[in-house]
Amino acid sequence: xxxxxxxxxxxxxxxxxxxxxxxxxxxxxxxxxxxxxxxxxxxxxxxxxxxxxxxxxxxxxxxxxxxxxxxxxxxxxxxxxxxxxxxxxxxxxxxxxxxxxxxxxxxxxxxxxxxxxxxxxxxxxxxxxxxxxxxxxxxxxxxxxxxxxxxxxxxxxxxxxxxxxxxxxxxxxxxxxxxxxxxxxxxxxxxxxxxxxxxxxxxxxxxxxxxxxxxxxxxxxxxxxxxxxxxxxxxxxxxxxxxxxxxxxxxxxxxxxxxxx
Amino acid sequence: xxxxxxxxxxxxxxxxxxxxxxxxxxxxxxxxxxxxxxxxxxxxxxxxxxxxxxxxxxxxxxxxxxxxxxxxxxxxxxxxxxxxxxxxxxxxxxxxxxxxxxxxxxxxxxxxxxxxxxxxxxxxxxxxxxxxxxxxxxxxxxxxxxxxxxxxxxxxxxxxxxxxxxxxxxxxxxxxxxxxxxxxxxxxxxxxxxxxxxxxxxxxxxxxxxxxxxxxxxxxxxxxxxxxxxxxxxxxxxxxxxxxxxxxxxxxxxxxxxxxxxxxxxxxxxxxxxxxxxxxxxxxxxxxxxxxxxxxxxxxxxxxxx
Numbered sequence: 001x002x003x004x005x006x007x008x009x010x011x012x013x014x015x016x017x018x019x020x021x022x023x024x025x026x027x028x029x030x031x032x033x034x035x036x037x038x039x040x041x042x043x044x045x046x047x048x049x050x051x052x053x054x055x056x057x058x059x060x061x062x063x064x065x066x067x068x069x070x071x072x073x074x075x076x077x078x079x080x081x082x083x084x085x086x087x088x089x090x091x092x093x094x095x096x097x098x099x100x101x102x103x104x105x106x107x108x109x110x111x112x113x114x115x116x117x118x119x120x121x122x123x124x125x126x127x128x129x130x131x132x133x134x135x136x137x138x139x140x141x142x143x144x145x146x147x148x149x150x151x152x153x154x155x156x157x158x159x160x161x162x163x164x165x166x167x168x169x170x171x172x173x174x175x176x177x178x179x180x181x182x183x184x185x186x187x188x189x190x191x192x193x194x195x196x197x198x199x200x201x202x203x204x205x206x207x208x209x210x211x212x213x214x215x216x217x218x219x220x221x222x223x224x225x226x227x228x229x230x231x232x233x234x235x236x237x238x239x240x241x242x243x244x245x246x247x248x249x250x251x252x253x254x255x256x257x258x259x260x261x
Numbered sequence: 262x263x264x265x266x267x268x269x270x271x272x273x274x275x276x277x278x279x280x281x282x283x284x285x286x287x288x289x290x291x292x293x294x295x296x297x298x299x300x301x302x303x304x305x306x307x308x309x310x311x312x313x314x315x316x317x318x319x320x321x322x323x324x325x326x327x328x329x330x331x332x333x334x335x336x337x338x339x340x341x342x343x344x345x346x347x348x349x350x351x352x353x354x355x356x357x358x359x360x361x362x363x364x365x366x367x368x369x370x371x372x373x374x375x376x377x378x379x380x381x382x383x384x385x386x387x388x389x390x391x392x393x394x395x396x397x398x399x400x401x402x403x404x405x406x407x408x409x410x411x412x413x414x415x416x417x418x419x420x421x422x423x424x425x426x427x428x429x430x431x432x433x434x435x436x437x438x439x440x441x442x443x444x445x446x447x448x449x450x451x452x453x454x455x456x457x458x459x460x461x462x463x464x465x466x467x468x469x470x471x472x473x474x475x476x477x478x479x480x481x482x483x484x485x486x487x488x489x490x491x492x493x494x495x496x497x498x499x500x501x502x503x504x505x506x507x508x509x510x511x512x513x514x515x516x517x518x519x520x521x522x523x524x525x526x527x528x529x530x531x532x533x534x535x536x537x538x539x540x541x542x543x544x545x546x547x548x549x550x551x552x553x554x555x556x557x558x559x560x561x562x563x564x565x566x567x
Contacts, residue, residue: 045272046263075559084551086376091559146557154308183263184308186270214267218504221267225499233495236320236503237488240510244327247514251328252335 029057029172030204032064032194039181039212047183050210053176056196060203061104061111062164062175063195065122066210068099068156069188075147077138088138093147095132097121099156099185103177105164113200120195120202123159124148155182187212268502269313275508277307282321282509286516289322290329291524292461292476292536300509309505311561316494317502319487321509326484328514332521333477340428340474343438344481347460350439351482354446361447380548382448386462387540393466394533429470429478441467457483458540465533472529 032054039048052064072094079088102122104111118126128148133139151157166175175194189211196204214222225232263272285300300321304314333339365374420434445459457479464475495501524532 041265041270041272043265044263045265047272075561078555078558078560085553085555086551142558146559150557150559183272214265214270218265218267221503222270225268225495225501225503229496229499232503233492233501236491236495236501236506237323239503240320240323240491240506241327241484241488243507243510244324244329244514244517245331247324247511247518248328248331251332251515251518 029055030194030196030206031055032192032206032208034192034208034210037208037210039210040215041187041212041218042215043217045183045218048181049178050181051176051178052192052194053174054194054206055171056166056173056175056194057198057204058168058172060166060173060196060198061106062166062173063105063108063111063122063197064103064164064175064177065120065193065195066099066101067097067121067191067193068185069097069190070094071096071098077143089135091138091143092134093131093143094134095130096127096147096151098188099182099190100127100151100158101156101179101182102159103163103179104159104161105166105175107161108159111197111200112195112202116197116200116202120193120205122195124152124157127157155184181212185212187214264504264508266309266313266502266505268317268500269309269505271308273307273309273505278505278508279512281307282325282512283516284512285509286325286328286513286518287520287523288516288539289325289480289513290332290517290520290522292457292520292532292539304505305561309502310500312498312500313502313505316491316498316500317505317509319490319494320501320503320506321513322487323484323491324506324510325513325517326480326487329517329521330477330480330484332518333473333480336473336477336521336525337428338473338477339481340426340470340478341481342424343426343429343468343470344478346435346438347442347464347478348482348485350442351446351460351486353439354443354448355486356446357443358447376547376551378448380544380551382459383540383544383547386459387537387544389466390462390533391537391541394530394537397530398528398534429468429474431469433468438468458536458543461536462533462540472532473524476524476532 032052035051036048039050056062072092074090074092076087077089077091078085081088100121102108108117108123112122114125117123118129121127121130128141128144131144131147133143148157160179163179164175164177166173168174173196189209191207192210193207194205195202213219224235262275264275265272281300281303288299301311301314301318304318305311309317330339418432420436422435423432424435425432441463442460445463448459460479460482461472461475464470464478465472468475470478491501527535
């Protein structure tokens with residue numbers, strides 16, 4: 001038993017050393033690149049086409065996971081009081097990524113076992129299992145399921161099986177994935193993670209950052225709202241009032257003279 | 262065509278947002294209600310964060326109400342003096358209501374009480390308005406009916422500080438509209454709405470104002486209320502998305518103009534029946550939400566409407 005623990009510690013140290021030696025923490029036998037590396041959200045931004053490609057060891061299946069930073073949200077939770085459904089309190093949900101898109105070269109169940117999917121947080125069940133629901137008195141499986149459904153409906157939690165193409169070559173497998181970046185994903189630092197899967201386990205992994213930033217007019221507006229709030233507040237009221245009066249003026253000219261009531 | 266909302270930080274289809282704005286603006290121009298109760302949930306469904314949805318909604322209502330109030334002003338439907346008293350009463354009631362809701366929340370399960378208040382108030386106001394207008398429509402042509410001083414109770418006529426409101430064609434003690442509006446403000450704060458749904462029927466049935474003047478005067482006071490809310494949201498929470506608000510404005514101001522003109526073509530009692538029907542529909546929806554099993558147990562915290 002003791003020798004087994006020593007062996008596990010030694011492998012962990014070795015694994016950590018390998019990760020530390022590689023840029024982005026990637027082991028030597030997997031690599032990933034994403035294009036574009038930075039998604040720029042301009043005034044007429046409508047999502048973006050993203051391409052992910054790289055190499056994995058020969059004979060491996062591939063799972064690509066795009067994850068956002070950890071998020072924390074508060075919701076009203078409904079409960080039953082006799083025949084009536086009413087808000088039973090607030091629940092705070094944390095420990096989940098703000099966005100989780102997973103793409104696999106085949107069935108995720110076939111590529112990775114439950115333990116591995118949970119360990120690397122690679123599917124909806126893993127996210128449900130790892131989320132933190134507070135207060136504990138309101139932590140029911142249905143709350144976790146409902147949260148996942150809510151995020152899935154918003155398009156920020158999804159799994160596409162068969163979306164990753166893998167071609168075997170003399171130097172191992174080469175994978176490629178194209179997908180549409182969701183329009184609703186806010187600016188943040190995201191991570192693209194690649195898992196080479198063999199025998200239901202992760203044989204190698206690599207990751208690369210993907211930044212989403214506001215540029216141009218939206219960035220200037222956001223800075224104004226943040227840094228010069230009073231001016232921004234006056235601007236909002238002024239623009240709204242003038243827009244209303246302006247449209248009324250135009251409408252009265254176009255609509256002709258209207259008699260008083 | 263999509264556009265990026267700078268504060269919400271998401272990209273959204275322009276026509277979708279403008280369409281939602283037009284629908285709400287139409288109701289605003291026609292009935293003098295802000296429509297925030299309808300628009301905020303629609304925006305949340307589109308993926309806009311709830312706090313940004315509610316704050317930007319207030320900003321667009323500034324535009325819709327200024328457009329609608331200006332149109333009604335030209336039609337002679339705005340009683341400025343009464344509007345200012347209503348505004349003062351509404352603000353006082355709002356401040357009191359916020360304290361009441363805070364106390365209710367401390368007691369626990371305040372949301373249940375809020376929903377029940379909604380059902381009772383909307384049910385009573387909507388039913389009374391609907392049946393009263395229906396019978397008035399049936400009477401039309403046989404018994405001439407005039408709104409004004411005729412129906413004013415004697416006790417109210419004896420109160421001090423009686424004042425003429427010529428545009429509305431009524432005479433009341435200053436305390437009457439002020440007290441009623443304070444009450445509406447309290448209810449509005451508890452229910453998390455602006456109060457148009459209660460304010461307009463209250464002006465018609467208790468202050469005996471003609472429907473069109475009630476709508477115009479309500480829009481006038483909504484403009485000031487929402488301008489204040491927008492400024493406070495922008496300075497304290499930084500949640501007003503001006504691009505989102507502008508898109509909603511374009512839709513809603515056009516909708517408000519159409520609503521005002523359609524409303525003008527309808528008889529006051531027809532307008533009342535339409536408004537009563539919407540009030541009753543909202544009431545039925547809320548009553549159903551109390552007993553029906555929800556599709557999901559989680560919902561984003563509601564941030565108030567108008």
